Amino acid sequence: MTKIVVVTSGKGGVGKTTTSAALATGLALRGFKTTVIDFDVGLRNLDLIMGCERRVVYDLVNVISGDANIKQALIKDKKVDNLFILPASQTRDKDALTTEGVEGVLNALRDDMKMDYIICDSPAGIEKGALMAAYFADEAVVVTNPEVSSVRDSDRIIGILASKTRRAEQGEGDIPARLLLTRYSPERVENGQMLSVEDVQEILAIELLGVIPESQAVLNASNAGSPVILDIDSDAGQAYSDAVARFLGDQLPHRFVNVNKKGLFGRLFGG
Amino acid sequence: MSIFSYLLPKKQSSASVAKERLQIIVARERSTRGGPDYLPQLQEELLQVVRKYVPVDQDAVNIQLDRESGCEILELNITLPEEAAQQS
Numbered sequence: 001m002t003k004i005v006v007v008t009s010g011k012g013g014v015g016k017t018t019t020s021a022a023l024a025t026g027l028a029l030r031g032f033k034t035t036v037i038d039f040d041v042g043l044r045n046l047d048l049i050m051g052c053e054r055r056v057v058y059d060l061v062n063v064i065s066g067d068a069n070i071k072q073a074l075i076k077d078k079k080v081d082n083l084f085i086l087p088a089s090q091t092r093d094k095d096a097l098t099t100e101g102v103e104g105v106l107n108a109l110r111d112d113m114k115m116d117y118i119i120c121d122s123p124a125g126i127e128k129g130a131l132m133a134a135y136f137a138d139e140a141v142v143v144t145n146p147e148v149s150s151v152r153d154s155d156r157i158i159g160i161l162a163s164k165t166r167r168a169e170q171g172e173g174d175i176p177a178r179l180l181l182t183r184y185s186p187e188r189v190e191n192g193q194m195l196s197v198e199d200v201q202e203i204l205a206i207e208l209l210g211v212i213p214e215s216q217a218v219l220n221a222s223n224a225g226s227p228v229i230l231d232i233d234s235d236a237g238q239a240y241s242d243a244v245a246r247f248l249g250d251q252l253p254h255r256f257v258n259v260n261k262k263g264l265f266g267r268l269f270g271g
Numbered sequence: 272m273s274i275f276s277y278l279l280p281k282k283q284s285s286a287s288v289a290k291e292r293l294q295i296i297v298a299r300e301r302s303t304r305g306g307p308d309y310l311p312q313l314q315e316e317l318l319q320v321v322r323k324y325v326p327v328d329q330d331a332v333n334i335q336l337d338r339e340s341g342c343e344i345l346e347l348n349i350t351l352p353e354e355a356a357q358q359s
Contacts, residue, residue: 148289155297159304192284199290203297 002110004118006137008161010153012124014145015182018218019240020121021049022229023141026244028083029229032116035074035109038088039133040123041096047087050077051225061089063108064101070108079230084113094129102132126160135166140177141209141247146184146195154179155204178209180243185214186259197257210243212236213256302335310334317347325351 007020017038024036038046041061047053052075058068063086070086077083086105089096109115122133134140140161144154162174181197188194197211212218217234221227229244231237235256242252303310318332333348 148293151293152296152300155300159301189286192286195286195289195293199286203290203293 002115002118003139004106004120004137005139005141006120006122006134006161007141007143008122008130008134008157009143009150010124010126010130010157011145011150014150015143015180015212015218016124017046017049017121018222018228019141019143019180019182019212020046020119021227022237022240023244023247024117024119025077025080025083025227026229026241027117027119027247028077028080030244030248031082033082033084033114034117034119035084035086035113035115036119036121037086037105037133038121039097039129040121041088041092041094041129042090043123044088044090046085046121047075048225049222050085050227051079052077052085052087053225056087059087059089060105061092061096063105064096064098070105070113074113079226084115094123094127094132097128097132099132099135103136106136126156130157131160131164134161134164137161137165137175138167140175141180142177142204142206143180143182144200144204145182146189146197146200148195151195151200151203158204158206176207178207178247179204180209180212182212183214184211184257186257190259197254208254209246210239211254211257212239212243310336317349321349327352 005023007016007023009016020036024034028034036046036050037060038044039060040046044059047056055075058073060073062068063070063073073086075085075087077085106118109118120133120137123129142154142157144150158177161177162168165175167173167175179201181200184197185194189196197208201208213235215234215236217231217236218228221231228234228236229240232241239256242255245252314332314334317334318327318329321327321332327349331350335346337344337346
């Protein structure tokens with residue numbers, strides 16, 4: 001059965017695209033046939049993060065309008081098997097996304113392409129693009145930074161997920177939504193300068209999928225156009241791997257949430 | 272850090288200020304969630320009517336919409352200032 005997952009946040013710049021790329025890549029690495037779709041029509045960026053920007057020929061809107069079929073528009077990832085990217089249109093605006101059109105694309109990915117997972121990378125905001133990315137979802141990942149505006153916007157998005165998805169409209173109840181806290185800095189939390197993972201969880205009251213530490217590896221990965229989850233030596237890459245395992249039902253302890261206590265040697269000679 | 276800093280009352284951390292502010296605003300926004308779009312305007316216009324007779328604060332009018340098995344209850348709370356209450 002195909003599962004549709006929306007990666008959303010409300011606020012921009014918190015790590016939706018980074019997370020979509022990592023989650024899709026992680027699922028494909030585990031053998032699931034996965035497509036990641038960029039819903040940010042007009043401001044395409046997933047292609048850059050996935051490193052396939054020069055291979056884009058057709059896009060989501062082309063498929064919706066019938067200019068291309070899904071096979072022509074899907075970009076097969078060069079590094080990871082089972083992984084496909086469907087880029088957003090750069091020239092059109094979000095009104096080009098229609099409920100019927102998006103449903104058609106998702107049906108084609110499910111029935112014709114036999115995808116196991118479809119990851120919908122939502123644009124920021126609560127406009128058409130974000131609503132379309134979430135509408136058909138079976139599950140949601142809410143990306144949040146430990147910062148007041150991001151937490152407030154996430155709460156708003158959680159409310160929208162509870163009322164504006166197809167499942168909610170048909171009275172099938174809320175879709176499961178899980179929290180991914182990104183750009184987390186345990187040192188600043190310990191000094192009382194940053195909301196802790198417990199604080200954010202208490203306010204948003206949803207299950208915790210993972211905590212991604214603030215890390216240079218994320219910028220390195222986007223610079224290189226290679227999802228950070230492939231950087232297996234990095235803290236952020238490992239945190240994303242853990243999150244993917246938890247997404248699939250594994251019970252893993254949360255790493256990177258506490259300050260690494262340096263030993264005497266580290267304190268004397270460490271940077 | 273001097274020894275006196277241990278004796279002085281500890282300043283509240285910015286993270287706990289953030290948490291408190293968030294808890295309040297999120298609770299407030301959740302209470303109006305799912306309600307009809309006209310609620311804020313209704314609140315504003317009711318406030319104007321009340322103000323024609325009694326000087327009340329912006330946040331003195333509180334509207335809540337509850338749904339109970341098929342019927343909706345619009346609850347309206349207006350807190351009058353103490354002087355106004357004594358006059359009547």
